[in-house]
Amino acid sequence: MAIEQVFNQHKRPLGVNEVLEFGRAIVEKLNQATVYRNLNNLTEEGWLNKIVHPTLGTLYERTGKGHHHLFHCRKCNRAYDLPGCALNEKEAAPDGFLLEDHEIYLYGVCRSCHNKSH
Amino acid sequence: MAIEQVFNQHKRPLGVNEVLEFGRAIVEKLNQATVYRNLNNLTEEGWLNKIVHPTLGTLYERTGKGHHHLFHCRKCNRAYDLPGCALNEKEAAPDGFLLEDHEIYLYGVCRSCHNKSH
DNA sequence: ATAGATGCAAAGGGTTTGCACTTGA
DNA sequence: TCAAGTGCAAACCCTTTGCATCTAT
Numbered sequence A, B: 001m002a003i004e005q006v007f008n009q010h011k012r013p014l015g016v017n018e019v020l021e022f023g024r025a026i027v028e029k030l031n032q033a034t035v036y037r038n039l040n041n042l043t044e045e046g047w048l049n050k051i052v053h054p055t056l057g058t059l060y061e062r063t064g065k066g067h068h069h070l071f072h073c074r075k076c077n078r079a080y081d082l083p084g085c086a087l088n089e090k091e092a093a094p095d096g097f098l099l100e101d102h103e104i105y106l107y108g109v110c111r112s113c114h115n116k117s118h
Numbered sequence C: 001a002t003a004g005a006t007g008c009a010a011a012g013g014g015t016t017t018g019c020a021c022t023t024g025a
Numbered sequence D: 001t002c003a004a005g006t007g008c009a010a011a012c013c014c015t016t017t018g019c020a021t022c023t024a025t
Helices: A002-009 A016-024 A032-044 A111-116 B002-009 B016-024 B032-044 B111-116
Strands: A048-053 A057-062 A068-073 A078-083 A098-109 B048-053 B057-062 B068-073 B078-083 B098-109
Touching: A002 A016, A002 A032, A002 A057, A016 A032, A016 A057, A032 A048, A032 A057, A048 A068, B002 B016, B002 B032, B002 B057, B016 B032, B016 B057, B032 B048, B032 B057, B048 B068
Parallel strands: A068 A098, B068 B098
Antiparallel strands: A048 A057, A068 A078, A098 B098, B048 B057, B068 B078
16 A cells, blocks of 8 residues: 555655655555545554644654654754653642643754754 | 633633633624634734644633643543643753754643542 | 624635445455 | 445535624724
8 A cells, every 4th residue: 555655665754745745656646535544544553643733733653663752843844753752750740630641742943954054 | 802701711721612602601692703813813912822732622821821731631621731841851852953842731630530530 | 984893604724424436356 | 246445526624714794982
């Protein structure tokens, strides 16, 4: 399936439009509805992870990367995975709150864009 | 204006539907378009802050609360402000990345719901 | 009388769905 | 032949916008 190929070729999280665009490079007549259906299927199967990013909208990325968060570069307007997590979970919620999960979205300039600006 | 009253009555972040519902308790014939327009106006004026929550969708809250993050209780399905921040900013992004901002979304059970379950 | 705010309905963007058609076992 | 996958268009939800109406100065 073309959609799986797209995610193997691109390591960063992709939006629906990007999947459609890259997918059409493989299967010319690829349809929006097909992309949506397969993204949902692959997400249910656990092969993809769906992310609703506060500024970039809906993104999908391959599962199995362990705990990580996304960095949104405001220059190239892309999201990148950053491994690890700098949240102190013990202090994140006050007493009485049961903290089960968290998501962190980081914003700034990625290494690549930062280097280019010199 | 009725919409300002709604935010003074409810301290937690509110969705558009909630603003409409609570607003209609004040002005019966309040219209969706009016709510959207005023939420946008108040946001531009700096009186409200717009939040795109990964699971709750678009929320608005009063500005001026300082740096804080949202806790989404999965039992009552509401978002609450938690003051402070447990992120170690120095470790949050690797060398070469310029970290400008961040957003944290916490998930679990709030104190009120946690107490009720006893 | 006039500028601004409102209601209503239409339009817009993103996503889902119904249905007919194609494809491959 | 039949089940599964696809394309297309309509429908759907959330949000914005055009336009006529209302309101308060």
